[in-house]
Amino acid sequence: MRISRGLRLAVALGLFATAAACGGGGDAGGSGDKVELTLLSHYSDGPSKEGLDKMIQQWNKENPKVQVKAQVVKFDDLLTTMTVRQTGGRGADIVSAYGLWGGQLMKANVVAKVPDDIATKIKAEYSPAALGAVTTGDTLLGYPTELNTYVLFYNKKILAAAGVSKPPTTWAELADAAKKTVKRDAKGNIQVEGLSLIQDGDNKSVHPFLSLLDAAGGKFLGSDGTAQFDNAQGKAALKFEADLAAAKATNPSIMPTKQFRSGGVAMAIQAGWWIGSLKTQMKDKYSSDVGVTAIPGPTAGSKGSLAYGFFMGVNQRSKHGDEAWKFLTWMNEHKAADGTVTETGKWLADQGLIPPRTADQAAYKKTLSDPNMAPIYDAATYAMAEPNQPGAYEAKTALHNAIMGVLADGKNPDDALSQAAKAVKPQ
DSSP states (O other): OOOOOOHHHHHHHHHHHHHHHHOOOOOOOOOOOOOEEEEEESSHHHHHHHHHHHHHHHHHHOOTTTEEEEOOOOOOHHHHHHHHHHHTTTTTTTTEEEGHHHHOOOOOOBBBOOOOHHHHHHHHOOOOOHHHHHHHHHEEEEEEEEEEEEEEEEEEEHHHHHTOOOOOBBBBHHHHHHHHEEEEEETEEEEEEEEEOOOSSTTTTTHHHHHHHHTOOOOOOOTTTTOOOSSSHHHHHHHHHHHHTTTOOTTTTTTHHHHGGGGEEEEEEETTHHHHHHHHHHHTTTHHHHHEOEEEETTTOOOOEEEEEEEEBBBBTTTTTHHHHHHHHHHHHSOOOTSSHHHHHHHHTTTTOOOSBHHHHHHHHHTTTTTTTTHHHHHTTTOOEEOSTTTHHHHHHHHHHHOOOOOOOOOOOHHHHHHHHOOOOHH
């Protein structure tokens, strides 16, 4: 799932404070012994909606006294919808949320504590990257669902034509490949970008940078929310990006999700969900043109990635918390028809996403028909988890502004990082 613009965070955070003080329950209701649970998510169309609807229908058929009703909105509207409904006492019993919001949701008492027995099982059965993406401090927010990691996508034909015989394995090789593959017209305008350092949507420069930072052995935020990127590793990562910008091998005005498929970008640091889009857009050219590898670090053997995730948890004000946790446990544990993986794991894998459960990951990794998926799965074992404590979103915005100042305006990378670090305010 791409992280898009339009989070309306400032409005939403104001509503959180109000929501925390309001009474009332969720939309759960019913008559007699029948309980109706509501589940709010961004799975509004395509395979994501179809797969979730299928599981809900099966549950409803097998559990006539506890019925689940899906409520769907576009991702851009999810946080606002969640908080507005919470404020009005109409919050859903079960919420699907982006891990980055977890600290704010927890601070505002929107998500309930995961029962100890369920938390113990989740911590034992899910990958470290998935757990890290949906854990704030020591608090697990719910069942991990979507999991994405960052990797290096490259156009095999463009690299080969430039004399690059293998994907880069160090920053020096990555920079060399970017400079060799970039093409400009007579006026110096980029026709083929060597390496894209941005993604679609909100704070578009941060995830690729954090992947490079992880490859250098650095960190974004400490457990207390303080900036950890204004150090040797952070400066090295941003200098690497600055040097590419100065060499005009990268340009943040070029959107890789629009230009890569037509040969306008040679390499891009992107999340694994992009695989599904490229297959649809490029059709037969996908297998011949697209390669995927780990994001290299400054030295041979070093590599890095960023993992971000979504989770499903229970509203603290749900009148039917026990039933909600029973449904979520069933949804995340019951097996698919072939009996080898969970139905939720299959639902996610069918969309090109990494199943967060370790056993599901292992099962799918053994049978991957697309070799480009292997680096994406591998990254789940070493990726930096995106921090999600209160204040993480604001820190992400401050870092994005600093990076864009370097890439677009040529600012000094050390000064930019220093300014960004000062703007980070632990909450």
